[in-house]
Amino acid sequence: MAAGDEARARIQRLLVTGDNRLKQGVDPAKARESYEQALAVAREAGLADAVRPLVEIRLADLERLPHAAPADDAA
Numbered sequence: 075m076a077a078g079d080e081a082r083a084r085i086q087r088l089l090v091t092g093d094n095r096l097k098q099g100v101d102p103a104k105a106r107e108s109y110e111q112a113l114a115v116a117r118e119a120g121l122a123d124a125v126r127p128l129v130e131i132r133l134a135d136l137e138r139l140p141h142a143a144p145a146d147d148a149a
Contacts, residue, residue: 081119088112092132102136109133 092108095101109129116125 078119078121081115081121085112085115085119085121085125088115089128089132096136102139106133106136109136 088108088111092105092112095105095108109132113122113125113129116122116129
């Protein structure tokens, strides 16, 4: 498997993990962590432009949840 394919697979797993965490009622901070990791992997692989919109939508959805504080406000 090529490095780009591995990065894409890892990004996909991280996005799905974040989505599943939300569906299962896990702390939204854990979902945010998965989404941010996906974006970091995308940056390293030169795929940030393709992945950023997907992550931004998910992060915006997290901020709309009544029990989810943005990472910066959690401190």
